[in-house]
Each structure stands twice: as structure tokens, then as C-alpha cells.
Amino acid sequence: MAHRIGYLIGSLAHDSINRVVATALVKLAPPSLEMVEIPIRDLPLYNRDDELDPVAAVTTFKHAVERAEGLLIVSPEYNRSIPGALKNAIDWGSRPWGHNSFARKPTGIIGASTGAIGTAVMQSSMRSVLSFLNAPQLNAPEAYLTYRPEMFGPDGTVEDAGTKKFLEHYMEEYAAFVERVLSLTAPGHVGDQD
Numbered sequence: 001m002a003h004r005i006g007y008l009i010g011s012l013a014h015d016s017i018n019r020v021v022a023t024a025l026v027k028l029a030p031p032s033l034e035m036v037e038i039p040i041r042d043l044p045l046y047n048r049d050d051e052l053d054p055v056a057a058v059t060t061f062k063h064a065v066e067r068a069e070g071l072l073i074v075s076p077e078y079n080r081s082i083p084g085a086l087k088n089a090i091d092w093g094s095r096p097w098g099h100n101s102f103a104r105k106p107t108g109i110i111g112a113s114t115g116a117i118g119t120a121v122m123q124s125s126m127r128s129v130l131s132f133l134n135a136p137q138l139n140a141p142e143a144y145l146t147y148r149p150e151m152f153g154p155d156g157t158v159e160d161a162g163t164k165k166f167l168e169h170y171m172e173e174y175a176a177f178v179e180r181v182l183s184l185t186a187p188g189h190v191g192d193q194d
């Protein structure tokens, strides 16, 4: 059976270039992955006062993360860091203490920006956050995309041959990484930790 992968898009914009990239990645994903978006749009601002009795949007979000066997983060870089809406979602998912929904989820990080370094600084910040949350991450290939409109069609088809080959390779490597992590964290595996 295919592994359920939840993907989070770090931009709320309707014409988001990262949404275009995510759509392309869904199309290019190997059949071993079932790609499902985990929306972040309806989450309120994180408030510790509401952790134990959150609104339904928070519970829905946490359940979706927990149900996923792996996660893929597709995000822009805002002011050389993680967009606030995405960090807010991660903060909700990480709490309450002892109920971190991200633990052990094999996670890929990819992003597109209009700038030359293609979200490299956001990805570096994200790696620190996910390491703290005990989410194993695909280290290579790294994927820093400098977006050009001619790279993609509106329906997420990849028009540029080199970009298509690279993204296909990225998804194959991500799928192999998911298999590796899931086989190591299967119940009863000797290396399991609680």
C-alpha cells in the first residue's frame, strides 16, 4: 500500500508559486506515495492558553499530521526565515508538551522563491525546528528552487526538462528515505526509543 504523505504549503497566497511547485511534486511522486495536503490556512494564532482545549481547526491539523506517515514541506522564505503562518502551524502541532505530532515523521523540505538562493535560509531554519521536534529529515538532495514562470504550467506540469528531471529525482529520493525511516521505526524494531 502507498504511504500517506502530508504536504504543507508555507504560503497562503492563492497564486503561490510554492503551491504550483507542490502540485508539480504531487504529479511527479512515485506510486509508493499518496500525497495529501494538510492545510494551515484556518489555524488561529498559537496561544498556550488554548492548548488543552483548542478550536476544531487545531485538532483537525494535529490529526492530519499524525495520520501521515511522512511530511513534505513546500515553502517560501520570508525575510530570510520561515513564513509566520507555517511556523504557527508547526507550533500548534508540537504541543501540548508530550504530544508533539511531528516526532519520527520522515520529512522533506523544499521551497521556491523569486530570489537567487531559492529558500536556502528558510530551509536551514526549518531544519533546526524539525530537529528539535525529532523529525528525521531528507538531507540530500537539497532542493532550492529559483522560480521562473516559464518553468511550470498553471496545472503544475513542469515545462522545463532539467527542472522536471530534478524534481522527479527529488521525489524518488524522498520516497526511498520514507521507506528507510519507516522500516527503522516500525514497532518492535530494536532501535526504537520512546
Ligand SMILES: Cc1cc2nc3c(=O)[nH]c(=O)nc-3n(C[C@H](O)[C@H](O)[C@H](O)COP(=O)(O)O)c2cc1C
Residues within 6 Å of the ligand: 011, 012, 013, 015, 016, 017, 018, 019, 075, 076, 077, 078, 079, 080, 081, 112, 113, 114, 115, 116, 117, 118, 119
Ligand atoms: C514578506 C515577504 C518576505 C520575503 N522575503 C524573501 C526572502 O527572504 N527571500 C526570498 O528569496 N524571497 C523573499 N520574498 C519573495 C518571495 O520569494 C516571493 O514573494 C514568492 O512568490 C513567495 O512565495 P509564494 O508565491 O509561494 O507565496 C519575500 C516575500 C514576502 C511577501
